[in-house]
Amino acid sequence: MAERPTGPPCDEPAPADVLGTVMADGMRQAGGQGFGLPLDSITLERARRGDMRAFEAIYAAYAKACYNLALRILGEPAAAEDIVQDVFLKLMDTIGGFRGDAPFGAWLKRMAANATIDRLRLDRRQGVDDPEALFATLGAVDPPADAVVDAWTLLQRLPARARAVIVLHQMEGYTHRELAELFGQTESYSKSVLSRALQRLHATLEEPSSTPVGAPVIGHV
């Protein structure tokens, strides 16, 4: 089972200062959230010149989105933090090449997703090409012994590749074609993995002994 993150939970609605455009002074104006948060041109320009305060403002705005993307797929806080560090170090080197023809958050999200999938590839156990084989190692659908079931736990019971497909498709808006490219597989592979993963999740939910999901039962302290 993947390690449960020990960082502070952010289940509540994002505080007001997390929403909006990242401004040059590190403050934010109303806008989006997570990777959808727009980046103002002054901060972008300062970052292109290597201003660490601008990078810090970008980090403050997008680090959590990067971290959660990686964490949901990798399941390990330390690995997710490594991904955030790698992504931001790479960002500092490559932001000069960001042309601005796509939203900044989307560009960063792609870097984070690629870094996370690269990390998955390092683990040969996750390199299963056959969707059936991917799920074969899992046991029968059964509720946990302590009957404590939450969304995080259920997601982490899936193989890492399945988690990646679910998170990227269902939460980050990747298409099956993009997932196929990302994994070097066919679209039908991505569709099959997604279908099986969702089936697996919903089967667990339908177990009578499972507690309702949606909010973690155990506080993430």
Place this chain on the structure above:
Amino acid sequence: MSEYRFPFDPPASPLLAGLPEFAPDPALWTRIADARRRQLGRRRFARAGGSLAAAVLFAAAIVILPRPAPVASDPATELSAWLQQSQALEQEWSRLEPSPEAARGLRSPLRRIDAALQAAYDRGASDEELAPLWEARSKALRAMIDNRQDAVVTLRI
């Protein structure tokens, strides 16, 4: 591409909508900034080392390597230059010489050189052999022109 879309609609599965969000370790930015400083420091060191090595190599090359020998003139170029000069002097001479009869007598030094040139061309001589002959011809023509000009001046006086 996905980067153009931000799916803020709830995920298809209600389960995923309930996924908690976690914040990274508050010290992570400090670690990233430190790593960046180390990265930049290493790069500056590598650049400085590279520049120093290049400077040392350059200095060593100046001191150690033998100086290049003077570039020998290209025989073809030299020949061409003497040939052009000879032709120009020939035109100058023709403007000075009043009569063909007088010219025949005055051109006798050239005849030997022209014969040598013809013999050289007949045997397929190299540019290196031809160039001195054309040089000699140019100098002979220059002497003839100078003598002729002196003679004209003397007669006028």
